[in-house]
Amino acid sequence: MISMNNTKTTVMEPQVTLTMPMPHMMPKDDRMVGEGVGFERIRRITGYLVGTLDRFNDAKRAEVEDRIKHPLSRRVEL
Amino acid sequence: MIQTIIKRDGRCVLFDREKITDAIFKAAKAQGGSDRETAGELARQVEALLENQEKDNTPTVEGIQDIVEKVLVENGHARTAKEYILYRAQRTRVRDMNTRLMKTFEELTYQSAFENDVKRENANIDGDTAMGTMLKYGSEGAKQFYHMFVLNPEHSKAHLSGDIHIHDLDFLTLTTTCCQIDIDKLFEGGFCTGHGFLREPNDVRSYSALACIAIQSNQNDQHGGQSIPNFDYAMGKGVAKTYRKRYRSNLAKALFLMGGLDGEQIVKSISKQLKLNPVLAANNGYEAQELLLLEAYLPREKARQAQAFAVKEAKRETAKDTYQAMEALIHNLNTMHSRAGAQIPFSSINYGTDTSPEGRLIVQSLLEATESGLGNGETPIFPIQIFKVKEGVNYNPEDPNYDLFQFACRCSAKRLFPNFSFLDAPYNLQYYKPGHPETEIAYMGCRTRVIGNAYDTSRQIVYGRGNLSFTSVNLPRIAIQSKGNLDLFFEKLDREMELVIAQLNERFEIQSKKKVRNFPFLMGQGIWLDSNRLGPDDEIGEVLKHGTLSMGFIGLAECLKALIGVHHGESEEAQALGLKIIGHMRDRMDKETQATRLNYSLLATPAEGLSGRFVRLDKKKYGAIPGVTDREYYTNSFHIPVYFPISAAAKIRLEAPYHALTNGGHITYIELDGDPLKNLDAFERVVRYMKECGVGYGSINHPVDRDPVCGYTGIIDEVCPRCGRREGEPVSVERLKQLGCWNESLANCGYCGDPYEERDRNGSPNSYT
Structure with a gap:
């Protein structure tokens, strides 16, 4: 089973933090990017996919969080 | 003496006895009365009573109405009193509805989709946009109107209370659900979108562009999705046209370079003389005939060389064109707008059985483009792709399209699409006629299935047909109410099914009265089967009979839990009962189909x-009943609950028999652990097991996550494995630079492509020969 804890996090507007105006002049680049940017998680909803989980309705979100993996046993061998 | 009264909204207005007279007279008239004087006399009594009762207080509207009822009853006007009370109740209902509607509108206006579940009812609609919200106003307003004035009160009540669910209720009086578009027929001779005419396309790129336009146009005429059942067969014709053009232009170039000849003129004259065309398979004898004609211009050996050059270059260019056409199709279907911009079209395409080089090139290019993803490497969510699995065509290693089946597995292991449909499942195979792609089962991506045709048994085909409407039964509720009594359960279920059938039928009556002009594309362009026989002012009732009326259901698992304490993943007894229940529902649909020759199906x-x-x-x-109502959702249709630990094989085996019963559509999916790309063999075995068990339509879920900052696509738990x-x-x-995934000009502004993946991409897909 895979941890889905972080799927609850809202995907925020991407923000770019630019602290140094002329990066090519700098020996080391200590700018930071990605603050507030979430991961995109694509899941199948009812046969089709949706962009990311934040478009799911409440019930479907709960269902996706409950989904557990189906182990492949030897019985799959034909 | 009464001067003023207080209205419901708190306003004070002048008292007017005539209004009471009017109300009483109206009620009396509804019962056949015609005596206004009596009404006036009764109104005077009301006024007298009011003055007596209220004395110093200002009376309220509700208070006055109570007195009117009292006066009517005391004077022996029982029937008028009853009518008055009914009228009053009806007005109260309308007022409530109005208040509720305004409340809904208020929420839609001032809450974001993040806060408001209604705005996220369908993940495919962006409820935060201007057009998305406008659609929601329309949708919520329409629903309330239908409840008050259109729906049979019994059906309205059943829907509102949650006994049944009438899907797409907001479109009740407007249109039907979905359609399988035969683009091959549509493209022949060109078509009109309702806003402009498009000529028959002449190369694969225009085929791709027009396929998107067809889907978009039809989506605006219906409330559900759109599907192309014959994607490879139809688009392959575009490949053939492209090859023809490319071959001729390259031959012309070769003739000029090798013999200083006017190549274009020669090629033109040859194509006039020969009845044949050059084809990708080079198996129709064209080259030999052409060679004879070329010998008039240059020596045989040189002519051969020119031909070889033309073939080689035309193949290369055709492959490139086809790839770009498929790439454009995916990009278009993920970005083009429909329904006033709130949605992208809900599109599906079915393919995999065309064994011609043209059809194969289409599928290969499409899968390559899907693997590559969108502009920044995102997983495309449309079109829903469905690979048709068929023995003798693509299922076994010796089959001509087996390589495409394996490619489809690889693509699905990375991008979740394609899903797989199984033409050999007995209930699909019974319609299959080799050489007739219209008899190959095709699904709407969501799962809807339409093929059997009781209305016209000579046309049990997929093309030009779809679902008209569907209504679902709340199985868990019937089980809860039956308290473990199976006889009672089936009795209640039977009553519910009668209600659903009547409701589907009433909706069909409304749909039937629509005219061709209400559906400029679906009916006006002859997409729907037999609609080409109708004129713009003809009613569509007769041709709609090719469609299906479906009864659906939800929560078989919770239903079984409520009835016998276990669901069908937990016990064989539950599985037997589950099959009995769903089989019983299917029998009822079949009976109705036989009686009416309308296509009632179970979904x-x-x-x-x-x-x-x-x-x-x-x-x-x-x-909160444990295992029944204690979660936020009911389990989908006949699925084993998502939280229940079970092996992939057992889940497939247990769900397969329900596919045979649900002729209106079905899907089974399993959740795979880890990265399936690392175990493609297991992935293919799962698909094969679905086929062997008799599943009709299935897919395999696995996590597809993406970090938009470094562009990594794959499984991400807590931490991005790359950055x-x-x-x-x-x-x-600095870190991104070290990883080689920093783009200065874009500043990785949250939506970065995957540089690793892009590096591995095959830039010009010439692998095809």
Whole structure:
């Protein structure tokens, strides 16, 4: 089973933090990017996919969080 | 003496006895009365009573109405009193509805989709946009109007209370659900979108562009999705045209370079003389005939060389064109707008059985483009792709399209698409006629299935048909109410099914009265089967009979839990009972089909919005019953609950028999652990097992995550395996530079492509020969 804890996090507007105006002049680049940017998680909803989980309705979100993996046993061998 | 009264909204207005007279007279008239004087006399009595009762207080409207009822009853006007009370109740209902509607509108206006579940009812609609909200106003307003004035009150009540769910209720009086578009027929001679005419396309790129336009146009005429059942067969014709053009232009170039000849003129004259065309397979004798004619201009050996050059270059260019056409199709279907911009078209395409080089090139290019993803490497969510699996065509290693089946597995292991449909499942195979692609089962991506045709048994085909409407039964509720009594359960189920059939039928009556001109594309362009026989002012009732009326269901698992304490993943007894229940429902549909020759079918409802609605209502009514109403959703259709630990094989084996019963549509999916790309063999074995067990339509879920900052696509638990950041955390540009995934001009502004993946991409897909 895979941890889905972080799927609850809202995907925020991407923000770019630019602290140094002329990066090519700098020996080391200590700018930071990605603050507030979430991961995109694509899941199948009812046969089709949706962009990311934040478009799911409440019930479907709960269902996706409950989904557990189906182990492949030897019985799959034909 | 009464001067003023207080209205419901608190305003004070002048008292007017005539208004009471009017109300009483109206009620009397409804009962056949015609005596206004009596009404006036009764109104005077009301006024007298009021003055007596209220004395110093200003009377309210409600208070006055109470007195009117009293006066009517005391004077022996029982029937008028009854009519008055009914009228009053009806007015109260309308007022309530108006208040509720305004409340809904208020929420739609001032809450974001993040806060408001209604705005996220369908993940495919962006409820935060101007057009998305406008659609929601329309949708919510229409629903309330239908409840008050259109729906049979019995059906309205059953829907509102959660016994049944009438899907797409907002479109009740407007249109039908979905359609399988035969683009081959549509393209012949060109078509009109309703806003302009398009000529028959002449190369694969225009085929691709027009396929998107067809889907978009039809989506605006219906409330569900659109599907192309014959994607490879139809688009292959575009490949053939492209090859022809490319071959001729390259031959012309070769003739000029090798013999200083006017190549274009020669090629033109040859194509006039020969009846044949050059084809990708080079198996129709064209080259030999052409060679004879070329010998008039240059020596045989040189002519051969020119031909060889033309073939080689035409193949290369055709492959490139086809790839770009498929790439454009995916990009278009993920970006083009429909329904006033709130949605992208809900599109599906079915393919995999065309064994011609042209059809194969289409499928190969499409899969390559899907693997590559969108502009920044994102996983495309449309079109829903469905690979048709068929023995003798693509299922076994010796089959001509087996390589495409394996490619489809690889693509699905990375991008979740394609899904797989199984033409050999007995209930699909019975319609299959080799050489007739219209008899190959095709699914709407969501799962809807239409092929059998009781209305016209000579046309049990997929093309030009679809679902008209569907209504779902709340199985868990019937089980809860039956308290373990199976006889009672089936009795209640039977009553519910009668109600659903009557409701589907009433809706069909409304749909039947629509005219061709209401559907400029679907009917006006002859997409729907037989609609080409109708004129713009003809009613569509007769041709609609090719469609299906479906009864759906949700929560078989919770239903079984409520009845016998276990679901069908837990016990064989439950599985037997589950099959009995669903089989019973299918029998009822078959009976109705026989009686009416309308295509009633049983559907394993997709239930996106419904999954939460029924259980919310039932939890309120019956409390949290363990295993039944204690989660936020009811389990989809006949699925084994998602939280129940079970092997992939067992889940497939247990769900397969329900596919045979649900002729209106079905899907089974399993959740695979880890990265399936690392175990493609297992992936293919799962698909094969679905086929062997008799599944009709299935797919395999696995996590597809993406970090938009470094562009990594794959499984991300807590930490991105590439750049090491956690969700929402920043990462240093230095680190991204070290990883080789920093783009200065874009500043990785949150939506970065995957440089690793792009590096591995096959830039010009010439692998095809």
